Amino acid sequence: EDQVTQSPEALRLQEGESSSLNCSYTVSGLRGLFWYRQDPGKGPEFLFTLYSAGEEKEKERLKATLTKKESFLHITAPKPEDSATYLCAVQAQTNAGKSTFGDGTTLTVKP
Amino acid sequence: DVKVTQSSRYLVKRTGEKVFLECVQDMDHENMFWYRQDPGLGLRLIYFSYDVKMKEKGDIPEGYSVSREKKERFSLILESASTNQTSMYLCASSSPGGGRGYTFGSGTRLTVV
Numbered sequence: 491e492d493q494v495t496q497s498p499e500a501l502r503l504q505e506g507e508s509s510s511l512n513c514s515y516t517v518s519g520l521r522g523l524f525w526y527r528q529d530p531g532k533g534p535e536f537l538f539t540l541y542s543a544g545e546e547k548e549k550e551r552l553k554a555t556l557t558k559k560e561s562f563l564h565i566t567a568p569k570p571e572d573s574a575t576y577l578c579a580v581q582a583q584t585n586a587g588k589s590t591f592g593d594g595t596t597l598t599v600k601p
Numbered sequence: 602d603v604k605v606t607q608s609s610r611y612l613v614k615r616t617g618e619k620v621f622l623e624c625v626q627d628m629d630h631e632n633m634f635w636y637r638q639d640p641g642l643g644l645r646l647i648y649f650s651y652d653v654k655m656k657e658k659g660d661i662p663e664g665y666s667v668s669r670e671k672k673e674r675f676s677l678i679l680e681s682a683s684t685n686q687t688s689m690y691l692c693a694s695s696s697p698g699g700g701r702g703y704t705f706g707s708g709t710r711l712t713v714v
Binding site: 522524526531532533534535536539577579587588589591592593594 | 605632634636641642643644646649651659691693695697700701702703704705706707708710
């Protein structure tokens with residue numbers, strides 16, 4: 491059974507204070523690992539797809555990296571508008587199209 | 602941009618009612634999904650569909666059914682609503698390649714009283 495564990499559950503940062511969110515996963519043959527951002531009361535919004543260990547993707551202040559067992563979402567010099575819940579999900583090669591989600595990390599960035 | 606539209610943002614229904622949640626996507630995606638999201642439990646898959654008239658059970662299908670008569674529309678049906686089905690319901694779609702992940706709707710917050 492595919493499993494995704496995210497840590498920490500919640501993270502409070504000062505504006506400009508860089509940090510990382512962790513996503514540990516077990517999957518029988520990784521097809522893709524996905525990061526999403528979810529604002530309160532809204533549906534998740536796609537950020538990145540990572541396919542293989544060593545891959546990195548960047549978007550503004552966010553950088554996602556992937557190893558064989560975990561992924562990190564690095565947030566550099568965050569701003570208050572980066573406050574949201576960040577979700578990680580995996581798809582197995584044998585379950586093409588179906589994702590298993592973690593419970594998310596809720597990030598709060600204080601000005 | 603791909604759009605996934607859920608018919609209602611908020612719904613209040615009575616116990617025992619039959620409830621229909623509608624979802625429409627406009628990008629010709631084959632795959633469509635229904636999740637519920639609850640605090641502390643994360644996103645849980647209810648049903649999904651890879652093609653018209655096809656459906657597969659997810660992790661928590663009990664008390665739910667689905668209908669996919671047209672490619673763009675995926676409906677979730679609560680046969681007899683119960684208070685433990687009070688939740689945020691999220692519809693999503695994706696292409697078979699899946700490289701762009703899911704596109705989610707804005708969600709329907711359902712309260713069963």
